[in-house]
Amino acid sequence: MSRRVALAGVGLADNGKDHGQTPYGMLAQASRRAVAEAGLTPADIDGFGSTALGTLAPIDVAEYMGLRPRWLDSTAVGGSSWEIMAAHAADAISQGRADVILLAYGSTARSDLRNKLRTGSLDWGSRGPMQWEAPYGHSLMSKYAMAARRHMFEYGTTLEQLAEIAVSARFNAAENPQAQERTPITIDDVLSGPMIADPFQKLQCCLRSDGGAAVVLVAEDRVADLPSKPVWVLGSGESSSHVSMSQWEDFTVGPASVSGPLAFQRAGLTPADIDVCQIYDAFTSMLLITLEDLGFCGKGEAGPFVADGRLRLGGALPTNTDGGGLSACHPGQRGLFLLVEAVRQLRGESGPRQVAGAETACVSGTGGWFCSSGTMILGTR
Amino acid sequence: MTSPAKRFDLPTVELETKPYWDAAKEGRLLLRRCASCGRAHAYPRPFCPHCWSEDVPWEQASGRARLYTYSTVFFNDLPPFNERLPYIAAVVDLEEGPRMMTGLVETEGVDLQLGMALEAVFLPLDDTLAAPFFRPALGKDTT
Numbered sequence: 001m002s003r004r005v006a007l008a009g010v011g012l013a014d015n016g017k018d019h020g021q022t023p024y025g026m027l028a029q030a031s032r033r034a035v036a037e038a039g040l041t042p043a044d045i046d047g048f049g050s051t052a053l054g055t056l057a058p059i060d061v062a063e064y065m066g067l068r069p070r071w072l073d074s075t076a077v078g079g080s081s082w083e084i085m086a087a088h089a090a091d092a093i094s095q096g097r098a099d100v101i102l103l104a105y106g107s108t109a110r111s112d113l114r115n116k117l118r119t120g121s122l123d124w125g126s127r128g129p130m131q132w133e134a135p136y137g138h139s140l141m142s143k144y145a146m147a148a149r150r151h152m153f154e155y156g157t158t159l160e161q162l163a164e165i166a167v168s169a170r171f172n173a174a175e176n177p178q179a180q181e182r183t184p185i186t187i188d189d190v191l192s193g194p195m196i197a198d199p200f201q202k203l204q205c206c207l208r209s210d211g212g213a214a215v216v217l218v219a220e221d222r223v224a225d226l227p228s229k230p231v232w233v234l235g236s237g238e239s240s241s242h243v244s245m246s247q248w249e250d251f252t253v254g255p256a257s258v259s260g261p262l263a264f265q266r267a268g269l270t271p272a273d274i275d276v277c278q279i280y281d282a283f284t285s286m287l288l289i290t291l292e293d294l295g296f297c298g299k300g301e302a303g304p305f306v307a308d309g310r311l312r313l314g315g316a317l318p319t320n321t322d323g324g325g326l327s328a329c330h331p332g333q334r335g336l337f338l339l340v341e342a343v344r345q346l347r348g349e350s351g352p353r354q355v356a357g358a359e360t361a362c363v364s365g366t367g368g369w370f371c372s373s374g375t376m377i378l379g380t381r
Numbered sequence: 382m383t384s385p386a387k388r389f390d391l392p393t394v395e396l397e398t399k400p401y402w403d404a405a406k407e408g409r410l411l412l413r414r415c416a417s418c419g420r421a422h423a424y425p426r427p428f429c430p431h432c433w434s435e436d437v438p439w440e441q442a443s444g445r446a447r448l449y450t451y452s453t454v455f456f457n458d459l460p461p462f463n464e465r466l467p468y469i470a471a472v473v474d475l476e477e478g479p480r481m482m483t484g485l486v487e488t489e490g491v492d493l494q495l496g497m498a499l500e501a502v503f504l505p506l507d508d509t510l511a512a513p514f515f516r517p518a519l520g521k522d523t524t
Contacts, residue, residue: 120458131392132424135512136484137462142470145452153495198453246480
């Protein structure tokens with residue numbers, strides 16, 4: 001058995017600052033919307049994937065929603081887990097192990113911090129490989145900052161070029177009523193902001209948000225019955241790199257350099273064929289390096305590549321059209337939000353931020369600190 | 382009486398890694414080198430991560446390294462780092478080949494440049510543990 005797989009429904013929770021919901025509630029709200037949009041009911045769901053919530057993910061959230069799935073996934077490799085789970089789900093549907101798979105996420109990272117339910121910096125523990133970094137306080141932000149500094153050193157990438165990525169994200173967010181931050185910013189605004197982890201100022205780093213998102217994948221035999229316009233999975237790839245920064249061979253090359261070419265090869269497409277991108281941007285440099293890794297430009301060329309506003313709506317390569325993690329929503333893991341926005345763009349439902357005639361999308365999630373990557377190519381045909 | 386705040390900077394020393402931390406307490410940086418393929422590795426494992434040989438004797442490193450990259454950290458709310466801000470997180474390439482995560486110290490007045498020569502310096506973490514940090518090897522760059 002080998003069936004084509006479509007994304008049939010997507011949903012977001014009432015993401016924002018005053019939602020009054022738990023992470024479970026946000027996850028379930030997004031799920032109800034995605035399943036309703038697909039014209040399906042809970043009884044149709046035979047597979048379920050979720051991660052980063054509950055003690056035995058994805059079972060806690062499946063239980064919360066009253067589901068008893070017979071296909072499960074809970075990939076736990078950071079924000080890219082969602083592109084990787086979507087690929088696993090597509091494979092499972094293709095092979096007949098499931099017909100309808102729901103992927104759903106919810107997080108109240110922003111509220112949790114304000115309510116002192118968590119710390120700002122993450123405690124990774126001090127056992128096993130983590131004992132080698134415990135004494136040194138390598139915060140997540142400093143890991144990305146160290147990679148950015150190496151890219152600047154090797155290729156002459158500038159802070160202004162990195163800042164343009166934040167400015168482009170905010171430009172796009174202006175057209176998204178659900179984006180957390182919509183006030184336009186300039187390169188000077190970015191560079192004059194408070195330093196977080198040198199060379200990164202605050203606006204080079206993503207938001208901390210609350211949010212829920214959900215996606216429904218279905219087999220091609222179900223597509224004719226759907227009320228929504230299907231978006232097809234054309235190809236996907238995944239890869240892992242390191243967790244300990246000492247085990248990363250080249251800080252200017254991320255794991256999308258493996259997952260990207262795999263996804264494009266399996267889709268039979270190249271970066272030149274892509275109309276719109278949703279690429280994980282927890283930090284400006286994450287997007288910059290990933291653009292190179294995916295092959296949208298050569299290694300070391302992404303600074304000038306993005307500097308002309310190419311990533312903005314109306315630009316040559318509209319990217320993170322909802323405003324991305326830098327301006328729209330970043331609740332701990334952004335991977336599923338990338339898929340939601342890509343589907344909406346390919347359906348032509350994005351209103352003032354619609355990329356005209358978009359037929360192909362490249363979605364690429366990065367997990368951890370360039371630890372893992374999942375790339376998925378989507379299309380309307 | 383209040384209990385002291387939990388510290389996030391202390392490694393959990395394991396049987397497998399105790400020789401490394403014991404040596405660090407004595408001011409020595411240890412690697413393991415594979416007797417089969419000849420490559421040194423860090424962080425230390427009880428086998429070679431390159432060829433999986435289990436013949437990996439400990440070896441004392443020179444403590445000389447080059448700065449691969451760094452970041453001055455201005456935000457970290459985990460104790461005791463929250464009381465040390467700003468401090469410098471770094472990744473260095475040891476003369477023997479392996480790369481390691483560390484911190485830079487004694488950098489006042491030094492223009493930090495990637496590729497610059499560094500040398501190990503061992504700082505106490507508490508009464509029983511010490512860890513290798515690196516400082517600029519000023520005037521000692523022979524290349």
